[in-house]
Amino acid sequence: MNNTLDTIMNHRSIRKFKDEKLTKEQIHTIVKAAQQASTSSYIMAYTIVGITDEDIKMKLSEVSGQPYVKDNGHLFVFCADLNRINQQATSELQEKMQASIESTEKFIVATVDTALAAQNAVIAAESMGLGVCYLGSLRNNISRVNDILELPEHVIPLFGLALGYPDEQPEKKPRLPLDVVYHENTYANDEQQRSKINDFDQQLKEYYKNRKTNTRIDTWSEQMIRKYSKTIRMDVTQFVKDKKLNKR
Template sequence: MNETIERMLQHRSIRKFEDRPLSDEEITTIVRSAQAASSSSFVQAYSIIGVKDPVKKQKLSELAGNQQYVAENGHFFVFCADLHRHELLGEKEGAEIETALESTEKFMVAVIDAALAAQNAAVAAESMGMGICYIGGLRNHLDGVAEILKTPDRVIPLFGLAVGYPAQNPGVKPRLPIGGVYHEDTYLPDEKHWEQLEEYNRIVSEYYTGRTAGARSDTWTGQMAAMLSHPSRMYMKEFVNKKGFGNK
């Protein structure tokens, strides 16, 4: 096992960072690493907005559910699905591309491209001794986020990435058994899923019991059922369509 894989397998979310801004060189290295990710048909349908302004970071923190590590980190990146530049290139080339830009397929391409770039950025940052935390809470109030970041139509802020030098050392959360996510030739039958979920519940419950000295003993299925019983961000389809994505 090489050093890169060892570091990836030790990933954990960091929610407390040293008061140490990333240098411009570190930011550039992370962004260049993000750009090296695969992109569907070379479309490169994403943008990254780096937020240094402490006032903007604090506002984003509030919109994301008062997560203070959105405001207090070495640097905050926002990954966006972006077809705006493609709209511009359509004008430049005199090409009719609106139908393609509004398609659900190109929406998926933009989201996937952004996610691939973000994970490259995360691995790069961790390889440099930093920690990261993805921030999906930005999607709580996307109108507000879009206003702060001045994103035009055909650009959707998808999630944030808080990066910095760790000021904590949390444990690694146990993931699903490999057999629960890796299927060979055909999708697993339900009885295999049930078996794996039971085993995973035991592992997760033991993890929380040890981490909290017995104060928590949650199971994974219990956590997920509780979360999914309260649908969130149900405005998303309307927002996505309003921004010119997924209308066809």
């Protein structure tokens, strides 16, 4: 192990932060680390919006329904951004690029780029002794977040990231067995896989039963099937198309 691996392997989401703001220097270090992530064709198809206005934080917290969206050391909103390259072109060239910018392929490029930058930010923050929590909950009302942040065409808010000094020490959450997520050469869709996931379900049941807070009786399989048996945030599909992304 080394320090980088220690940081990565010690990850757990933090949802309770001390009342201490990050300094501008800390914020800039984290953003610079995000920027150093690999990026498809050098496009850097993301914008990170840092929220320093308490009123905006409050509004975003209302969208998410989660108190740690406002009670933290800093809040980022990670946006997939194909607006920037459009801005650089004349209207004639914009027309030429339209089909490409609106394609599913470029939508994938932008969302992957954004996620890579975000995870670099997470590792940087955790290496600095900070805790983080990703916030997909901002998509509970994606149009509202879009309006609050005044995002232009071709830019969508993907998720938030709350950061700060941890005021809780949750246990590490178990992960699926390595050979369930790592297959060699071809996809291993066999009975063995299912039995390994069944074993993991039993391990997770013990974890949920024995952890310090929020104990419950649950398994990974039951949790996933329960979640995916109902649709949520179906407005996101139309929202993305209205922002002129993932249209063709």
